[in-house]
Amino acid sequence: MSLLAPAIAPIAALLAAWRERAWPIVHTREAHRADLSDCPPAKRLRGTPTLRIGDPGPMGRVLIAGEPGADIIPALAPEAGEIVVDKPGKGMFWATGLHETLQARGVTHLVFTGVTTEVCVQTSMREANDRGYECLLVEDATESYFPAFKAATLEMIAAQGAIVGWHAASSALLASLDA
Amino acid sequence: MSLLAPAIAPIAALLAAWRERAWPIVHTREAHRADLSDCPPAKRLRGTPTLRIGDPGPMGRVLIAGEPGADIIPALAPEAGEIVVDKPGKGMFWATGLHETLQARGVTHLVFTGVTTEVCVQTSMREANDRGYECLLVEDATESYFPAFKAATLEMIAAQGAIVGWHAASSALLASLDA
Numbered sequence: 001m002s003l004l005a006p007a008i009a010p011i012a013a014l015l016a017a018w019r020e021r022a023w024p025i026v027h028t029r030e031a032h033r034a035d036l037s038d039c040p041p042a043k044r045l046r047g048t049p050t051l052r053i054g055d056p057g058p059m060g061r062v063l064i065a066g067e068p069g070a071d072i073i074p075a076l077a078p079e080a081g082e083i084v085v086d087k088p089g090k091g092m093f094w095a096t097g098l099h100e101t102l103q104a105r106g107v108t109h110l111v112f113t114g115v116t117t118e119v120c121v122q123t124s125m126r127e128a129n130d131r132g133y134e135c136l137l138v139e140d141a142t143e144s145y146f147p148a149f150k151a152a153t154l155e156m157i158a159a160q161g162a163i164v165g166w167h168a169a170s171s172a173l174l175a176s177l178d179a
Numbered sequence: 180m181s182l183l184a185p186a187i188a189p190i191a192a193l194l195a196a197w198r199e200r201a202w203p204i205v206h207t208r209e210a211h212r213a214d215l216s217d218c219p220p221a222k223r224l225r226g227t228p229t230l231r232i233g234d235p236g237p238m239g240r241v242l243i244a245g246e247p248g249a250d251i252i253p254a255l256a257p258e259a260g261e262i263v264v265d266k267p268g269k270g271m272f273w274a275t276g277l278h279e280t281l282q283a284r285g286v287t288h289l290v291f292t293g294v295t296t297e298v299c300v301q302t303s304m305r306e307a308n309d310r311g312y313e314c315l316l317v318e319d320a321t322e323s324y325f326p327a328f329k330a331a332t333l334e335m336i337a338a339q340g341a342i343v344g345w346h347a348a349s350s351a352l353l354a355s356l357d358a
Contacts, residue, residue, distance in 0.1 A: 040311025042287075047340035089309025090343075108221075118335050119342060123305045130268025130302070132219025146338065152331035156297050159325065161226035163298060164269075 003145050004115045008075050010141040010170040011113045015076065017174055024105055025082040027072055028092045030120060031065035038088040038095060092124040099131055109134045111173070113141035118149040125157060126164055135165030138173060182324050183294045187254050189320040189349040190292045194255065196353055203284055204261040206251055207271045209299060210244035217267040217274060271303040278310055288313045290352070292320035297328040304336060305343055314344030317352060 032039040044053045053063045060067030065086045078084050087096050110133045125135050144150040157164035211218040223232045232242045239246025244265045266275045289312045304314050323329040336343035
């Protein structure tokens with residue numbers, strides 16, 4: 001996981017800035033129901049992993065909501081009143097009701113952080129863009145196991161006049177909040 | 180558009196093979212309603228293009244359903260009985276009802292072709308994977324304006340044990356149909 005760790009401090013700084021301004025914060029976790037009723041067989045049965053979704057592992061059942069291994073790390077833990085979404089897919093909109101939640105609050109712009117860049121973050125940002133949100137991905141607040149995939153994703157989303165959205169460094173974003 | 184043209188012949192060959200077997204075929208077009216009621220302002224107003232969505236262009240109103248410029252090219256035109264989806268986003272599932280249509284027919288596996296690889300094709304494949312479909316992208320039946328983006332997308336979807344799905348050449352796929 002050491003390749004993902006550099007994103008933690010920038011995300012923590014952004015969380016602090018958002019909390020200071022009482023702006024909405026959404027935390028997402030890829031996790032399934034304990035009975036696996038929201039886990040497609042195609043997902044559970046793919047490949048030959050040592051442990052499959054729902055199997056008992058060293059940090060509880062793999063990818064099951066409520067288990068320690070499926071929780072958000074303490075350094076970035078949600079606070080009371082923040083939205084927490086358990087999502088069965090890579091994208092944060094599929095089967096979560098999040099779009100309705102954001103619409104109810106009048107949210108129009110989303111700032112993306114988290115891991116991994118080309119999987120859950122990219123998928124969620126593409127869903128958000130289709131739904132009409134203006135999307136910004138924070139370059140140093142997202143990481144991947146594959147640096148080349150992170151770089152390609154940043155390029156892809158901003159290509160063709162920001163076809164999916166924009167990206168910027170957390171320092172630039174934080175500076176702009178007080179501008 | 181010349182960068183996209185190499186995909187046409189492989190797609191035509193796959194269409195012929197599917198039609199011969201009477202397998203379901205889905206055609207998708209990114210297109211909005213004439214009144215733009217399904218076009219998010221964030222999409223219409225982004226950037227400074229010469230023509231925006233809905234503006235009159237040389238092939239009809241830009242990206243409006245029913246206009247010649249938003250139609251499928253004659254070489255790959257839908258035939259009677261095939262599913263045709265006009266989609267307001269890059270993804271083929273958002274606001275189209277396609278998931279329900281595919282579920283009603285008992286579809287479990289999807290073969291992806293079309294353009295562009297890293298935008299509409301990738302977004303649709305990620306949506307499909309979250310919804311539990313087994314997905315295969317046909318390497319020579321998809322193209323991008325940016326060859327590096329196509330290559331990165333193929334790598335990304337198949338990484339980590341086919342985290343989004345698989346890719347193969349149309350020759351291998353066609354050969355397997357008769358195996």
